[in-house]
Amino acid sequence: MKVADYLNQCEEIISPGISACVGCNVELTLRTIMRVLGKNTIFAVPPGCMGGVGVVGWNKQSGAKAPVFFPLLDNTASMLSGIKAHYLREGREVNVVAFAGDGATVDAGFQCLSGAAERGDNIIYICYDNEGYMNTGYQRSGSTSKGSWTSTTPVSTTGKGGKKQHKKNFPMLMAMHDIPYVATISPAYIDDMVKKVQHAMTVKDGLAYLHILNPCLTGWGVDPKRSIEVSRLSVQTRYFPLFEVINGEYRLNREIKKPKPLEEFLKLNKKFSHLNEEEIADLQANVDRNWGRLVALCS
Amino acid sequence: MSMVDVLNGNQAAAKGAALSRPDVVAAYPITPQTPLVEYLTQFVANGELEAFMSEVESEHSAMSVVTGASLAGSRTFTATSSQGLALMYEPYFRASTLRLPVVMAIVNREMISPQTVWGGPQDSMTLRDAGWIQIYVEDNQEILDMIIQAYKIGEDSRVLLPVNICYDGFYLSHLTERVEIPDQNSVDKFLPDYTPTHIKLDPKIPMAVDPLTTGDLLMEYREKHMVAQQNALKVIQEVNEDFNKVFGRNHHGLLEKYRCDDADVILISLGSMTGAAREAVDYHREKGLAVGLLKIRSLRPFPQEEVSEVLAGRQAIGVVDRNVSFGWNTGILYQEIRSALYEKEKPVPILPFIGGLGGEDLRIEAFISCIDRLKEARGTQQKNYPRTCWLNKKGG
Numbered sequence: 001m002k003v004a005d006y007l008n009q010c011e012e013i014i015s016p017g018i019s020a021c022v023g024c025n026v027e028l029t030l031r032t033i034m035r036v037l038g039k040n041t042i043f044a045v046p047p048g049c050m051g052g053v054g055v056v057g058w059n060k061q062s063g064a065k066a067p068v069f070f071p072l073l074d075n076t077a078s079m080l081s082g083i084k085a086h087y088l089r090e091g092r093e094v095n096v097v098a099f100a101g102d103g104a105t106v107d108a109g110f111q112c113l114s115g116a117a118e119r120g121d122n123i124i125y126i127c128y129d130n131e132g133y134m135n136t137g138y139q140r141s142g143s144t145s146k147g148s149w150t151s152t153t154p155v156s157t158t159g160k161g162g163k164k165q166h167k168k169n170f171p172m173l174m175a176m177h178d179i180p181y182v183a184t185i186s187p188a189y190i191d192d193m194v195k196k197v198q199h200a201m202t203v204k205d206g207l208a209y210l211h212i213l214n215p216c217l218t219g220w221g222v223d224p225k226r227s228i229e230v231s232r233l234s235v236q237t238r239y240f241p242l243f244e245v246i247n248g249e250y251r252l253n254r255e256i257k258k259p260k261p262l263e264e265f266l267k268l269n270k271k272f273s274h275l276n277e278e279e280i281a282d283l284q285a286n287v288d289r290n291w292g293r294l295v296a297l298c299s
Numbered sequence: 300m301s302m303v304d305v306l307n308g309n310q311a312a313a314k315g316a317a318l319s320r321p322d323v324v325a326a327y328p329i330t331p332q333t334p335l336v337e338y339l340t341q342f343v344a345n346g347e348l349e350a351f352m353s354e355v356e357s358e359h360s361a362m363s364v365v366t367g368a369s370l371a372g373s374r375t376f377t378a379t380s381s382q383g384l385a386l387m388y389e390p391y392f393r394a395s396t397l398r399l400p401v402v403m404a405i406v407n408r409e410m411i412s413p414q415t416v417w418g419g420p421q422d423s424m425t426l427r428d429a430g431w432i433q434i435y436v437e438d439n440q441e442i443l444d445m446i447i448q449a450y451k452i453g454e455d456s457r458v459l460l461p462v463n464i465c466y467d468g469f470y471l472s473h474l475t476e477r478v479e480i481p482d483q484n485s486v487d488k489f490l491p492d493y494t495p496t497h498i499k500l501d502p503k504i505p506m507a508v509d510p511l512t513t514g515d516l517l518m519e520y521r522e523k524h525m526v527a528q529q530n531a532l533k534v535i536q537e538v539n540e541d542f543n544k545v546f547g548r549n550h551h552g553l554l555e556k557y558r559c560d561d562a563d564v565i566l567i568s569l570g571s572m573t574g575a576a577r578e579a580v581d582y583h584r585e586k587g588l589a590v591g592l593l594k595i596r597s598l599r600p601f602p603q604e605e606v607s608e609v610l611a612g613r614q615a616i617g618v619v620d621r622n623v624s625f626g627w628n629t630g631i632l633y634q635e636i637r638s639a640l641y642e643k644e645k646p647v648p649i650l651p652f653i654g655g656l657g658g659e660d661l662r663i664e665a666f667i668s669c670i671d672r673l674k675e676a677r678g679t680q681q682k683n684y685p686r687t688c689w690l691n692k693k694g695g
Contacts, residue, residue, distance in 0.1 A: 040502045042371075057510025067500045069370070069508035072389055075363035078355065082367025082375075083500060085323045085351040089373065094502055112363065115356030 003191040010035035015063045020053045023224030025187040025231055026128050026214045030055065030099060032190060033126065034066070036197040041095040042067045042083055046076045046109065048101035049216075050128070052135040055099075074108035076100050077116040080123040088122075095124060095201060102129040102143035106170045117177040120206040124197075127209075130216035131167065138219035142168045146286070147279050149271045150219075159274045166286055171211040172293075175245045181208040183244035183253075188232035192242060192253055199246075213240040221270020233265040238291045243298065250297040262287050301485070301546075306478040308471035311439040312378065312404045312464070313338035314478075315446030317348040318486045319402070321376040323368035325353035325361045329383040330416045331468035332406040336378065350376075358383035362390035362403075369399040370500045370508065374450065374493040377401070380468060381408035381422045388426065394461045395430030396524065397509070398497060400453030401461040402446060403431075407570070408468040409657045417658020418468035420570060421622040424598065424631045430524055432462040432531055433599040437573045439476040441550055442466050444542065447486055448550075451538045454493050457530040467571040467621075469658060481546055489545050528600040535597055553602035555594040556609060558584060562591030564615040564673040569595045569632055572621060572661045579666030583674075590670050595632060603639040610640060614677040615648045617669050619690070621655040629653070629687050648676040654690025665690040 013034035020027040026049055034041070045051045045068060055063040056070050071079040076098045084096045105113060105127040113125060132150050133139040140150040140163055147162045155161040175182040180203045183196040193212075200208035215222055215230045222230050234240040237260045242253040262284045266272040275283070306314065312335050316324070324343070326336045342348035351368075355361045358379050365375035379387060384405060394401050409419040423433055432452065436445050442464060449462035466472065500508060512520075532553060539552035557577055559565060568576040573594045583590045593609055595602075610616055620630020627634055629651035637649055652669050655661035672688065 039505075042500045042502060051511075054511070057507040059513070060510070060516075062507035062510060064507065065505060067502055067505045067507070069500060070510075071367075072363070072393065075359060075390055078360035078363035079367035079370075081353060081355075081360075082323060082325065082364035082369070082373075083371045085353060085364065086368045086371035086373040089322045089351050111356060112360045115360055118356070119353065121353075 003194050006194065007032060007035050011039065013037070013039065013041070013065050014055065015065065018054045018063045020049070021218050023217050023227040025227045026050060026130065027053070029128060029187045029193070029212055029214060032193060033099070033197050034064070036194055037095050037097060037201065039066050040093070041097055043097040043099055044069055044071045044076050044080055046071045046100050046104040047073045047135065048104055049130070049135045050099060073104050075112055076104055076109050077113040077123065077125060081116050081119070081121040084121055084123055098123065098125040100125070100127055101134070102127055102131060103133045103141045106142045106168050114177065117174065117179050117207045117209070122204060122206060124200045124208045124210070126212065127170070128212050128214045129170070130214045130219065132216070132219060134216045134219045138216070143170060145283070147272055147275050147283055149274065155274045162274065169290060171209070174209040174211070178248060179209060180206040180247055181245070183210050184240065184242050185210055185212040186231050186235050186240060186242060187212065187214060188228050188235060189242060189254070196244060215269070219271070221273070222268060226268055230265065230268050233260065233268065236260045237262045237265045238287050239265055241291060241294055243294060250294070252294065252298045301479050301481045303477060303479050305475050306439055307334070307473055307475045308439045308442050308466050309335035309406065309473070310338055311443040311478050312446060312466070313342065314480055315443035316376045316404070317342050318481065318483060319376070319447050319450050319490060320374065320487070321350050322373035323351045323353065323365060324376045325355050325364035326377050327355050327358045327361045327379070327383060329358070329380050331408060331418070331472045332378050332380045332383070332404070334472070335404065335406065358387040359390060362387040362394060365401050366390055366394050366397065366399060369394070369401050370397065370498065372495050372499050372501065375401050376403070378404035378406065380406045381410055384422045384426065385410070388429070391426065391431070392429045396520070398459045398524070398527070399461055400450070400459055400493065402449045402453060403461065403463050404442070404446065405463050405465040406468045406472045407465050415657045418470050419621050419656050419658060420465055420467065423463055423465045424622045427599050427631065430460065431599060432460050432528070432597070433465060434463065434535070434597050435465045435570045435595070437571055437594065439471060439474070439478050440548065442471065443478055443480065444546070444548055444550060447490060448538050448542055450490055450493070452531060452534050455534045456496070458527050458534050459497055460527055460531065465570070470571040485545060489542065532600050532602060551596065553597040553605050554609070555596060557592040557594070559591030559593060559609060561589050563589040563613060564617070564670065564677060565591045565593055565610060565613050566666065566669055566673065567593045567595060567616065567618045567632065567636060569598070570621065572619060572655060575661055575663045576619065576666045578663045579670055582663070582667055583670045588670065588674055590673070598632070598635070601635055601639065606636060606639040613647060615650065615673040617650040617652060617673045619652045619654065619661070619666070619669060621661065623653060623656070648679055650676055651687040652690055653687050659691070661690065
């Protein structure tokens with residue numbers, strides 16, 4: 001069955017009318033993932049874009065047809081651990097899922113996510129990584145890429161600045177917890193996304209971690225109609241490789257034998273527009289380094 | 300059949316928790332609560348406690364795990380002290396505002412700095428306005444019994460609030476005493492299963508918990524939370540009476556009076572210091588002073604009516620605080636007592652005492668000197684107070 005046909009037969013869990021930005025690929029991601037997860041799901045949306053646009057609810061109306069709640073910014077994984085503990089005691093199979101931004105995941109929420117991973121709590125943790133605190137106007141996070149303009153890593157009037165450090169390689173950090181499943185996902189590859197969510201649902205002996213790179217159109221300065229194109233370029237330039245780690249075995253899901261120059265991805269993002277050739281070369285070198293390590297792990 | 304054993308306070312708490320049959324327990328060790336976590340994990344290992352035990356990586360997660368489990372419908376238990384409680388402040392406040400009847404033992408320990416690990420209820424008393432019910436106990440029997448009662452109080456549909464049972468670190472946590480352990484069948488009858496009807500995360504009955512909420516609705520939440528706290532005043536007394544009927548032990552609910560009936564002056568205590576304070580009252584009674592002791596058990600809700608009733612018509616009142624209220628130059632309990640008396644009582648001297656911080660012993664002599672001061676203060680003008688008297692080696 002084609003992925004579009006499959007998704008069409010799945011029930012929509014996210015209500016129509018949530019107020020995400022025009023062209024938002026996080027909304028597309030959430031709708032797709034929730035269709036796959038289905039109604040037998042309890043999901044947590046910590047403070048962030050998707051909470052802000054009303055997925056949990058606003059004005060006494062909910063944005064979801066499945067049980068949903070706001071955890072705190074920094075306790076998503078541990079609240080889910082508690083919910084899962086209840087259903088284990090009750091003997092009921094329920095998908096217990098986080099849909100959290102990178103701030104709630106790689107920064108404030110890292111400790112409790114790491115704890116849940118180490119304990120082997122059986123939750124599905126999904127991080128939509130838009131490389132910063134977007135709901136509050138794009139402040140830097142530990143997942144913001146080097147060189148990025150953000151409101152807290154500004155660029156001077158002479159065109160100097162942006163974030164000084166590389167982003168955390170967070171999917172790799174989670175893989176190093178030796179959990180049963182880690183995967184990276186892009187909204188430009190829906191068939192791959194569906195397969196990975198389906199696999200995460202089969203994991204019963206620990207935590208499944210899914211990391212999705214979602215370019216933020218307003219924050220990054222991307223033309224809304226190029227939302228998916230930028231997502232695809234992040235994969236085609238090897239900036240964001242699609243891979244999965246199943247019980248310690250690394251697999252590359254897109255080979256990308258002839259990568260496009262990183263600049264093709266960078267130039268569609270206003271947040272990189274101040275970078276000079278040297279800075280772009282530095283970013284390209286980092287991409288090559290990360291790719292080399294990933295390929296070594298996959299071989 | 301109940302049995303008698305010799306237990307330290309942490310063992311009593313662990314026993315009380317196990318007898319209450321929690322579904323999910325999460326805890327992170329911290330002195331002086333650590334042995335309590337060890338006892339609970341051992342109970343689970345032995346099969347004496349059939350609970351999901353989560354050995355979390357922090358107190359923040361301990362409170363978050365039990366909050367999540369309670370949201371899904373579990374009965375839960377956790378425990379902490381001092382810095383651990385401070386770390387969990389964020390989910391602590393939220394457990395009460397989500398109206399989840401979590402039970403947490405607080406093994407009271409002083410707050411740093413300077414570095415300390417010893418007893419004192421500064422940790423939990425500082426958090427008195429975070430919406431939880433807070434009950435302070437005096438001995439190990441009370442610890443065990445009150446943890447069972449805490450579930451009955453918190454899960455009551457008129458209350459639906461989390462409950463802290465607070466006991467002094469080391470003085471109780473590491474002190475062994477004779478404790479009567481009720482049998483499981485009697486506890487099961489006293490404490491039926493918890494079935495949430497107000498909030499539950501369950502795919503069979505989908506609901507959104509905590510959508511963004513406007514101020515007018517939030518105020519409604521707060522008002523109902525305040526009403527629940529006031530309802531708890533009645534429920535705490537009822538549960539105490541029910542418990543007494545079944546188990547034959549009366550812990551006196553909101554507060555306990557000792558030799559108060561004809562007393563001209565009254566000293567007020569909280570927690571494990573009360574034993575020494577009683578001795579001091581007996582000492583002064585023998586010397587002919589009509590003195591009584593009032594032990595406050597429920598700090599939240601605060602039994603304003605009951606306190607003002609006990610204190611009405613007395614000639615002097617003293618409050619011994621094992622904590623401070625920065626900015627007031629007194630302890631916290633002192634402020635509570637003064638507020639409770641404002642409308643009811645013509646001004647009488649209310650003397651603030653502070654002592655026993657950082658685990659310092661509050662000896663009988665200290666309470667005797669407090670009562671000496673009350674004796675002197677009888678009939679004097681209120682305006683000279685408050686001037687906190689420090690019960691330390693230099694003074695007091």
